[in-house]
Amino acid sequence: MTERKPPDVSFDSWVDRQIHEARERGDFDNLPGAGRPLAAADAPYDETWWLKEKLRGEGIAVLPPALRLRKEAEDALPAALRARSEREARTIIGEVNDKIVKHLRMPPPGPILNVKPFDVEEVAAAWRERHPDRVRSAPSRETHRPSAADAPSGSGADKAGRRERRPRWWRRRAG
Template sequence: MAEPQRPTGPIESWVERMISEAIERGEFDNLPGEGKPIPGIDDPPDPLWWVKQKMRRENLSVVPPSLALRKEAEDALDKAYAARSEQQIWDLLEPLNKKIRAAIRVPPPGPPLNLMPIDIDRVVRRWQEQRRAS
């Protein structure tokens, strides 16, 4: 591709000419999303739109550490009851209990943790009862 000429007159007419020439060369043909509406075009203006898009693309979230730990505990208990062995339950919950104890000693920022270490023996007993019942 040749180097574009520098504008000699108003920049707008130069830009328009460059766009017209690119269209003639077919440089805008078959672009991704061609013929589709621009996502979010009708959404109300949001000064943080680019931050939200970046977080969505990167799969990031802004959750206070105390809430993230509560969610982790909830998910770990679900996985524990679906475990295949008692050892899997211990391997899953013991590291979580260490995190919970650390968070109790030094509370993380955000809402109160309101979480105690999980009684793993109790979880194992309940897991055994569930297996016997099924």
């Protein structure tokens, strides 16, 4: 703790003496930022400077929801094209599209979103172009649908091959 200022010494000379003694002891050696100019020495005074510095130091960005979503949409396309699989690329774009559609239906306060949803098939095609070595021969999207000829006769199956469902009361036992 520092000593008290003697009553017969002026404040300026007492402070100057304290600084001189601290400099001689080496208290100011190896301080972070030594020799560099102050960050905002010529900027106008801002009452929340400390809060802004803390947020910048923590890497936190505070943006309105629409601007945050614009940034997310801007980053989504390159992230989808760098994805490890087509499924992952589709997931990234699908999640961003869901957020965009939600914001378009119920706009938040602030600036206009001005972003439209991505075409998932177009992004998937671009991903396949960039990663031809990772594209596997995918099974055809058409699935086998059993026909009426496939169903055994008398099994209770309808024309599409599905089993007929009767209400519970219909299956009660007689007697």
